[in-house]
Amino acid sequence: NPHYVLLYQAIQDTAKANGDTVVMLDPLADSAKQLADVEDLVAQGCDAIIIAPVDSKGISVALKQCADD
Numbered sequence: 001n002p003h004y005v006l007l008y009q010a011i012q013d014t015a016k017a018n019g020d021t022v023v024m025l026d027p028l029a030d031s032a033k034q035l036a037d038v039e040d041l042v043a044q045g046c047d048a049i050i051i052a053p054v055d056s057k058g059i060s061v062a063l064k065q066c067a068d069d
Contacts, residue, residue, distance in 0.1 A: 004052065011050065020047075031058040038062035 027034035053059035
């Protein structure tokens with residue numbers, strides 16, 4: 001999707017300018033994979049997580065995990 005390509009590039013450019021690292025994960029339209037990806041990022045101690053939810057209702061579990069950490 002061109003929208004996400006432009007969004008990712010802007011995030012990547014901003015992170016690079018600030019000396020930060022970006023990790024991009026593609027859930028492949030699978031909400032269970034997206035939840036697992038977010039759990040992994042939380043476990044790694046990421047400072048920020050930007051999510052384009054596969055399922056707006058299903059992502060609530062992942063958002064709660066982010067908030068709890």
